Amino acid sequence: MFDKIVRDLAEKAQENSVTANNEYIGKDGLRYCGVCHKPKEQFLGVSLYFPDGKVPSECDCDKAARLKMEEETKLRKAQEHLAELQRHCFTDTAYSRHTFGQDKGYNPEARKVAEWYVDTFEERCQKCEGLLFMGDTGTGKTFFACCIANALLRKGVAPWVTAVQPLLRDLGDFNRSSAALREIQSTQLLVLDDFGTNQSGARNLDLLFEAIDTRERSGLPLIITTNLSPADFNNPPSIELKRIYSRIKKMCLCCEKSPVIMDGEDIRELAARTAHKS
Ligand SMILES: [Zn+2]
Structure with missing residues (x-):
């Protein structure tokens, strides 16, 4: 007892x-x-x-805490992976900040095309269909081209975004040219920003032709942003530019949604002129 x-x-x-x-x-x-x-x-x-x-x-609390930690680790690793991809894909860190989430809604038509391009990228890739964003400085062409690249990056596609000037510098540099050419040849989507400014001089035109020609031969899509007008593209000032422009037209003006004109003032006039592109 x-x-x-x-x-x-x-x-x-x-x-x-x-x-x-x-x-x-x-x-x-x-x-x-x-x-x-x-x-x-x-x-x-x-x-x-x-x-x-x-x-x-594990009690239930331990298990919940472990799962939460695992989830956080997974998220952190995904963010680190994305940051690493962004470092590789964007030659300028400003490019990586241009996402659809940052869009202020000034140009819903351009956004529609950009989203369509992301959504149908597989088909665009197969058909080697790029885009041409045309407009003056500040009209958002770089923004939407980068939105496409950023959105594709999040879908596991590895684009490469570079302005033309630094690309020409790399191509003209003995130590960096082969890496740049490799990138042009293999990246799933090449975005050439700011095409058409200061691209003069025989050496620059040769390098530019090499870049565009290499991309065309890769059979992969190209997106270009430019302040050149459709009329500029139809009236190249030199033989060198003519062969460059003709390749760009072939790659970037082959789908009905291109060019994306970012200048509200002359849309109809420009579109009419583009309709007669050669
Ligand atoms: Zn517990």
Whole structure:
């Protein structure tokens, strides 16, 4: 009788022995969680490493905390991976900030085309269909070209976005030209920003032709932003530019949605002129 009272008291004491972590010892001698009341250890038989036969196990709170941590780690790794891709894909960090989420809605038509391009990229790729964003400075052509690249990046496509001037510098540099050409040849989507400014001089035109020609031969799509007008493209000032423009037209004006004219003032006139592109 006395033994039973002592035993009961001891069990009661064990059960109520809340530890620093809000744990207590249950009737079975195992540690229990004071929050979810699930065991934090289990009997697995006595072994060298567990002389009392108890091994730790997760209560519901532990499991939830572990899953949350795993989720956070996964998210962090995905963000790091994206940042790494962005470093590779955008030669200028400003490009990586241009996303559909940042769109102010000034040009819903251009946005529609950009989203269509992202949504149908596989088909655009197969048909080697690029886009030509035309307009004056500040009309958002770079923005939407980069929106496409950023959205595709998040879908696992690896685009490469560069302005023409730094590309020409790389192509003209003995140490960097082969890497630049490799990128032009292999990137799933090449975006050439700011085409048409200061591209003069025989050397620059040669390099530009090499870049455009290499891209055409790769059979992969090209997106160009330019402040040149459709009329400029139809009236190249030199033989060198004529062969460059003709390749660009072939790659970037082969679908009905291109060119994307970003200048509100002359849309109809420009579109009419583009309709007669040669
Ligand atoms: Zn718990």
